[in-house]
Amino acid sequence: MDNVTIKDIAKALNLSTSTVSRALRGSYEINAETKRLVMEYAERLNYRxxxxxxxxxxxRSRAIGVIVPQIANYFFSQAINGIEAIAYNRGYHVIIFQTHESYEREVVNMQQAVSRRVDGLLISLSSETSDVTHLRELQDQGMPVVLFDRVSSELNATQVVADNFKGAFEATEHLIWSGRRRIAHLTIPPFLSITQERLAGYRAALEKHGIPYDENLIRYGTFGPDEVGPMVDDLLALEPRPDAFFTASDRLAAGCLGALQKRNLRIPEDIALIGFTNMNVAELLAPPMSTVVQPAQEIGQVAVERLIELIERKQKAAPPSVIKIPTTLIARESTRTVVK
Amino acid sequence: MDNVTIKDIAKALNLSTSTVSRALRGSYEINAETKRLVMEYAERLNYRxxxxxxxxxxxRSRAIGVIVPQIANYFFSQAINGIEAIAYNRGYHVIIFQTHESYEREVVNMQQAVSRRVDGLLISLSSETSDVTHLRELQDQGMPVVLFDRVSSELNATQVVADNFKGAFEATEHLIWSGRRRIAHLTIPPFLSITQERLAGYRAALEKHGIPYDENLIRYGTFGPDEVGPMVDDLLALEPRPDAFFTASDRLAAGCLGALQKRNLRIPEDIALIGFTNMNVAELLAPPMSTVVQPAQEIGQVAVERLIELIERKQKAAPPSVIKIPTTLIARESTRTVVK
DNA sequence: AACGTTATCGGGAACGTTGCCGATAGCGCA
DNA sequence: TGCGCTATCGGCAACGTTCCCGATAACGTT
Incomplete structure (x- = not known):
């Protein structure tokens, strides 16, 4: 009852494998009658x-490798959703790899993807990754590579990201407009390009409004467990105390919210809070949290579309470029203007 | 610079492919010196x-197919996380398929997985799937199959689920203990086994406490968009009005919470709310939401472990069984006892 | 001296598919 | 009649790897 091969059909029909193969793909040089015979038999035996x-x-494998730090993460699961949907329609399968934020694991995953002969690779860098020579070598070997979200400017590859500068700029300006002037920024490791872009947006907004940039207000997380609490405590101890937190990820935003609640600080009265996030329950939090929404699914879709383009028109491929997907600011209770 | 093969090594070293192959796997019948030569050369050329x-x-492909309704879902992304982690350690890769709750798509995905020659299949049924003959045929062909979460009792296969009966029983009893007696249950399509188990747990708890079962209090969602609002309205219109909602999924719980908030109903004063969920922000919601936590990651891990066992010891495989992973009830503000 | 044993290696088939090159027969045409 | 053309099909190699079967030489044993 096992898998039928072209050979089985050939034997049963007293034909050669070549004939069967060509009949199945509808070649013009096969007699119509023979074709019918083969087709019917193949259908009957459920040949695949x-x-x-x-x-x-x-x-080639008609498979796309996707390397992400973590699947169980709002952003990445949504992105993978977009990736899988498009890939499916284009006849590709998606093989998932998780780096768990480990550089070493990222390299291993990459090698495994290569040895699996994936046709192309979609990757979002681990937070440990500062050196991208492994990816550069991969490119040099002719493997189509597209980065998304966690990208690196040191790589001459197509990159798809949210418009982090603009998103951060808008978030910061929104806080300023709502009356805050001492705005802390909790973010992710500094060598990630998205971190730098967001920081730049943050600084640009401060500068535009004549607020001096204070390095002490910036904190870099490392994706470690339970690191948000101490960071928050540290920031709250500053003089003068920050009056707003702008966080760069779901995890940091949620962590911040929890930490602030535990310390009995009122949001938005004592501290305003806005996050860079994809949480669809942001509205249901206490208080409803203002967010810069990253179009995760769209980022995944665009990235995989570019990748497939690279795979299928390898020669005359579009030159590498950075594609920015716009973000959306949603103002909610957590950044309400408070009259003092 | 492309992929080195055993043939290349053989040619370069003036050996036969057989010798190289055996040298690489350390066969005893190869001269130690030759072995060293081959190994070194392979290492140098980065042979894989x-x-x-x-x-x-x-x-065999050393790949496992995972078919889920949706990746961008707390439960499934966590489950896939667990699956990938274990699979990786056992040398398997994970190929992801999404059914988007479509039966048709589920069948197609299954066929694709088969034709990809996955070594085994992990599947969580789509909500449309009431007929499982496609899976039964798959099993008959000798493909190892393990179901998780959305399982079917009509299939003689290993199934890994949360202890839905006990979880629902505890949730319901918790509501009763906190003074509620008219408990509505918003759940997912009725032909899913998890739906039935949860309903049974709910009824058992009611019965234990002498509360009559009222069919009107049960509502079945269909995973459609914006369906929660009308369901909630409908329930609120009942006489007497329910004093508690027990929901069967993340989406329903969050939808309920939002709908109740919009209708200016106080939680827990007017209505208590508890969800069957995996949201890690449940504590941060307004109000903090009581939940029955499903161990999604563990379910994924156990499922893939069983699957690999099936794959690797195909002959003397353990007989199919239903494995129940315990749930945990976390009581928070949304089900607080309210003194009237 | 004849034979068996051991150590070391090569040849070739096989997995399933495709595609290049032929092979054959029928037929039209000069 | 002989040539070329077309229609239709088969043989074979190739992709990269493993494994069964031999092959060879050196050596020990009777």
């Missing part, structure tokens, strides 16, 4: 071409 | 065996 044999022959 | 060729030869 063996993609492994095809991969071996054509040296 | 082609897994596609291996797959073709061994008729």
């Amino acid at each position: 071409p063996n993609p492994i044999a095809l991969s071996l022959k054509e040296n | 065996p082609n897994p596609i060729a291996l797959s073709l030869k061994e008729n």
Whole structure:
């Protein structure tokens, strides 16, 4: 009852494998009657071409490797959702790898993806990754690579990101407009390009409104467990105390909110809070949290579209570029203007 | 600079492919010196065996197919997280398929997974799936299959689920203990086994406490968009009005919370709310939401462990069984006892 | 001296598919 | 009659790997 091969059909019908193969792909040089015979028999036996044999022959797998730090993360699961949907429609499968924020694991995953002969690679860098030579080598070997979200400017590859500068600029300006002037920024590791872009947006907004930039207000998380509490305490101890927190991720935003609640600080009266996030329950939090929404699914879709383009038109590929997907600011209770 | 094969090594070293192959796997019948030569050369050229060729030869792919309704969902992304982690350690890769709650898509995905020659299949049924003959046929063909979460009792396969009965029982009893007696249950489609189990737990708790079961209090969602609002309105119009909502999923719980807030109903004063969920921000909601926590990651881990066991010891496999992973009730503000 | 044993290696088939090159037969045409 | 053309099909190699079967030489044993 096992897998039917072209050979089985050939034997049963007293034909050669070549004939069967060509009949199945509707070649013009096969007699219509023979074609019908083969087709019917194949249908009856539920013949499915063996993609492994095809991969071996054509040296391609019709699979796309996706390397992300973590699947169980609002942003990445939404992005993968977008990726899978498009890939499916284009006849590609998606193989998932998690780095768990480990550089070493990222390299291993990359090698495994390569040895699996994926046709292309979609990657969002781990927070430990500061050196991208492994990816550069991969590119040099001709592997189509597209980065998304956690990208690196040191790589000459197509990159798809949210418009982090603009998003951060708007978030910061929104806080300023709502009366805050001492705005802390809790963010992710500094060598990630998205961190730098957001920081730049933050600084630009401060500058525009004549607020001096204070390095002490910036804190870099490391994705470690339970690190948000101490960071928050540290910031609250500053003189004068910050009157707003702008966080760079879901995890930091939620962590901040929890930490502030535990310390009995009122939001937005004592401290305003806005996050860079994809949480769809932001509105249901206490208080409803203002957010800069990253279009995670769209980022995934655009990234995989570009990748497939690279795969299928390898020669005359569009030159590498950075594609920015606009973010949306949603103001809620957590950044309400408070009259003192 | 492309992929080195065993043939390249053989040619360069003036050996046969057989010798190289055996040298690389450390066969005893190869001269130590030759072995060293081959190993060193392979190392230098960064030789990696082609897994596609291996797959073709061994008729296995070292890949596991995972079919879920949606990746961008707290439960499933956590489950996939657990799956990937274990699979990675056991040398398997994970290929993701989404059904988007479509039966048709589920069948197609299954066929694709088969034709990709996955070594085994992990599946959580779509909400449209009432007929499981496609899976039964798959099993009959000898494909190892493990179901998780959305399982079907009509299939003689290993199934890994949360202890839905006990979880629902505890949730309901918790509501009763906190003084509620008219408890509505918003749940998912009725032909899913988890729905039935939860409903049974709910009824058992009611019965234990002498509360009559009222069919009108049960509402079945269909995963459609914006369906929660009308369901809530409908329930609120009942006489007497329910004093508690027990929801069966993240989406329903969050939807309920939002709908109740919009209708200016106080939680827990007017209505208590408890969810079956995996949201890690439940504590940060307004009010902090009581939940029955499903161990999503553990469910994924156990499921993939069983699957790999099935794959690797196909003959003397453990008989199919239903594995229940315990849930945890976390009581928060949303179900606080209210003194009237 | 004849034979068996051991150590070491090569040849070739096989996994399933495709595609290049032929092979054959029928037919039209000069 | 002989040539070329077309329609239709088969043989074979190739993709990268493993493994069964031999092959060879050196050596020990009777």
